[in-house]
Amino acid sequence: MLGPQILTLPRRSLTHIYEFITFLAISQEVVTARLEFRCCERQRQGWCHPGFALAQTHRLDIIAEPDSVIRSRLNPASMDTTPSFEVRRRGEPWALGTVLGYASANIFDRLAIVHADPLIGPVVRGLPSLVLGIILVWKHRTLDQLRPSSPRYMGRRAILAFVAAGMISTSGLFLYYFAIRVGGVTITIPVQETYVIWGTLIAWVVLRERIHRYALVGVGLIFAGLVGLSLGQATGQPISPLWYWAIPLGFGTALAYGVSGVLWRDGQLRGAHQSTAILLQFSTSVAVGLVGLLIAGRNPALLTTNWRALAALLTSGVLSGVLAIYCMFTALRLMAVARVYAFSSLTPLAATLFAHFFLHEFLNLLMLLGIVLVSIGVILTQIFRPNDERQA
Numbered sequence: 001m002l003g004p005q006i007l008t009l010p011r012r013s014l015t016h017i018y019e020f021i022t023f024l025a026i027s028q029e030v031v032t033a034r035l036e037f038r039c040c041e042r043q044r045q046g047w048c049h050p051g052f053a054l055a056q057t058h059r060l061d062i063i064a065e066p067d068s069v070i071r072s073r074l075n076p077a078s079m080d081t082t083p084s085f086e087v088r089r090r091g092e093p094w095a096l097g098t099v100l101g102y103a104s105a106n107i108f109d110r111l112a113i114v115h116a117d118p119l120i121g122p123v124v125r126g127l128p129s130l131v132l133g134i135i136l137v138w139k140h141r142t143l144d145q146l147r148p149s150s151p152r153y154m155g156r157r158a159i160l161a162f163v164a165a166g167m168i169s170t171s172g173l174f175l176y177y178f179a180i181r182v183g184g185v186t187i188t189i190p191v192q193e194t195y196v197i198w199g200t201l202i203a204w205v206v207l208r209e210r211i212h213r214y215a216l217v218g219v220g221l222i223f224a225g226l227v228g229l230s231l232g233q234a235t236g237q238p239i240s241p242l243w244y245w246a247i248p249l250g251f252g253t254a255l256a257y258g259v260s261g262v263l264w265r266d267g268q269l270r271g272a273h274q275s276t277a278i279l280l281q282f283s284t285s286v287a288v289g290l291v292g293l294l295i296a297g298r299n300p301a302l303l304t305t306n307w308r309a310l311a312a313l314l315t316s317g318v319l320s321g322v323l324a325i326y327c328m329f330t331a332l333r334l335m336a337v338a339r340v341y342a343f344s345s346l347t348p349l350a351a352t353l354f355a356h357f358f359l360h361e362f363l364n365l366l367m368l369l370g371i372v373l374v375s376i377g378v379i380l381t382q383i384f385r386p387n388d389e390r391q392a
Contacts, residue, residue, distance in 0.1 A: 091334030094327045095343035101324030103350035105316040106185050109177070110359060112312035117301040118177035122170045123289035124302075124313035129321030130282040136275030145276045154272045161267035162277050165260040166284025172256025173285075174292060175249045183246020184239040185355035186363060190229055190348045190374045191250030194222055196381045198258030218380030221373045228370030237362040282321075341382035349375045 113121065137143050144150035146159065179188040197219050226247075233243060260281075267277055293299045331340045352371050356363040 091331045091340075092343070094331035095335060095340050097327035098324050098331060098340075098344050099346050099350050101319045101327055102344075102347045103354050105320035105324070106180070106189055106351040107354050107358060108312045108316040108319065110180050110185050110355065112309040112316065113177050113181045114309075116305045116309035116313070117298055118181055119174065119293055119296055119298050120289075120301050120305060121177035121313060122173040123286055123293065124310060125173070125317040125321070126170070126282050126285040126289060128314065128317035129278065130286055132322050132325075133275065133279030133282050137279050140273060140275045142273040142276045145271075145273060146280075152271075154267075154276065155270055158267040158270035158272045159280065161263045161270070162272065162280035163284045165263040165267070166281040167288050168256050168263070169260035169281070170285045170288040170292075172253040172260070173289075175256070176253040179246040179249035179253065182240050182242045183250070184243070184361045185359065186352050186361045186367065186371075187229065187233060187238075187243060187246040188250050188253075189351045190371050191226060191247055192253050192257070193345075193348045193374055193378050194226070194251065195254035195257035195261065196378055197222060198255045200258075200381060202258055202262045214383075215381045218377040218382075221377030221380065223377075225370040225373030225375075225377060228373065229367050230370075232364050232367030232370060233362070236364050236367065239361060342379050345375055345378040345382055348378070 109121065109125070142152075145152050145154045147153060176188065176192065179191075200215060200219075230244075230247065264277065264281070268274070272280075290299075293301065328340065328344065331343070349371055352361075352363065352368075355361040
């Protein structure tokens, strides 16, 4: 094994390093990729200093300085990992699969929650993702990342990040199921998509990630779209007299998802393998869901719920927690990151159309215009995220 190689890079060069690491991971030349934060005299100015440790090759400690010159035998700029046109075309069906997976999961959630207690939703929906995490940890042999004595130990702070992400995202799921019961898919899902706003703002404060001006335009479009959606529903035929409660409940879900997303990214930047992260988060999620049922005195609901509702919730978990995630990871291997985010941002529009045609939820022109604005705003907010965030 070679000794440490110290590279001093300008901040913009990190994009190439992330692409190179992704390329190695896809080609299975690297078993794990670990990022660490390092401190230096410019920490007060908010500069991030990540370092990669490449298993089975050699260690690269990368220190990002804003105005420094690259000193290394490697030339990251020469690493061309841009997918060819044929590869990009193969990636588009997978990106569409991500949209269909998430949108279909929302439909099954709505079908289930009409006849089921909303409090059982997080427990049942989280089970397929938990099983996926167990299988991935077994496949990649990454359980030793949780042992303090292991050289691949991810660290206490990374573990706590994923546990906290599981707790917070589950609290958001509780709100989501109550929202989708009173407001339906048409109101809940577009409001829920504002998680990209909260995630961006929290990452700006906590991770010191910059906000692009076009992302701010996207935020404005999202809020304009939500206003149009609310006005359209107020003059239409809502699914319940309490439909307006879906708006604050959806915002609560979005905030929970935004916070958990930042925690997830922080955990990965500290060295966690994706399989270990999934196992930790969804173990916590199912446990928190069970505790919530016990505290509310609703634990018998798991046994008394109609089997069709349970089947719908499990189907939702498979669609969103297994199928959609697999499609997204595959699309990220075959397409540019920005294109994948552009496709996935169509989820609220697809979910709304599915709800209108299959569940017969009310939809008028003003509501449709509002949802289109939300989708465009999400696209801008996602595409113009910082490069280092998108690759994490």
